[in-house]
Amino acid sequence: MKTSLKIGSIMGIPVKLHITFLLILPVFVLVFSINEAPLGFAGTTPLILNYALSLLTTILLFTCVLLHEFGHSYIAKRYGVEIKDITLLLFGGVSSMEEIPRVPSQELRIAFAGPFVSFVIGLALLGMNFFTASVFSGYADTSVYLMFYILGSINIVLGLFNLLPAFPMDGGRLLRAWYAKRMSYIKATHYAASFGKMFAFLMGLLGLFYNPWLILIAFFIYIGASEEDKSTTISILLEKYEVRDIMTENVLSVPPEITVEELAKLMFENKHLGYPVMQGNSLKGVVTFTDIRNILPNDRFATLVSDIMTRDIISVAPGDTASDAFKVMTLNNIGRLLVVSDGELVGILSRSDLMRTMMLLNE
Structure with a gap:
């Protein structure tokens, strides 16, 4: 099941809403509607105006969170870092970056860009609150510049919170x-x-x-x-090793026409939980134990591997670094990668292979 919904793109970066964000949205609306000024709109009449202002404040708040993340992304892109997407979550936003530069001055600028944006937005909104409260007092509804105060204050707190000296904060x-x-x-x-x-x-x-x-x-x-x-x-x-140094070369594969029941027996005998699916010398897909679990036991005799295999193959080349392979596994949340050279399957690399290498390096 997809847990994130793409709502658009800015600067070529996909923007997504995570399901947890959709759950927390009404909670924020409720909190703003029942809290007294200066942190909410309780007492605002009519009641529909209370809820409207609470909803608008919530939407603008998460827009500010989005701008915070774009602060990171803008500076990161200037240093050549690829931004996969920005996702709004339960606890705020997160920029999915290819890799943080290891040049300290660059990482420092990327990390500080987000809080800096929050401080700029916060100070600007507090300034607008002061200006409207002073100049338009008696002419404008107080709830209008109250919204400026709430958003300004939260942005300042957001900037300070993200400066706490602890991962995963900035x-x-x-x-x-x-x-x-x-x-x-x-x-x-x-x-x-x-x-x-x-x-x-x-x-x-x-x-x-x-x-x-x-x-x-x-x-x-x-x-x-x-x-x-x-x-x-x-x-x-x-990073010191290439995929070819640690991959398994003698790859056990299965044909697409065997049944899921036969595949399950093969997994039990060989103790491997994932196999490339080959038809002759042609790579057709990959099948794992997770695919088998989705098939009821009684249906496994009539279901073929070709019916359940994954056709979108995620692969690496023999000359890629083991570090790059690890990142591909992590980003795609998979346990093994096929190693392909010039369209030909030459090996398979599992998360266990990487962990085994790490254990030897740490000895």
């Missing part, structure tokens, strides 16, 4: 960029991630006594720091 990348000027990139990432984990632990502890929401945010920060540390370490260490 402050964690700023901290890594500072460390990276003084040590290796792996060590800089490890130090910045460790700082983020410590920060998350203290925030969670604070949440036990004051606000349970802080525990949820702390968990989010701790996981983000751990994942950044692990993925960066893996990516850098695997």
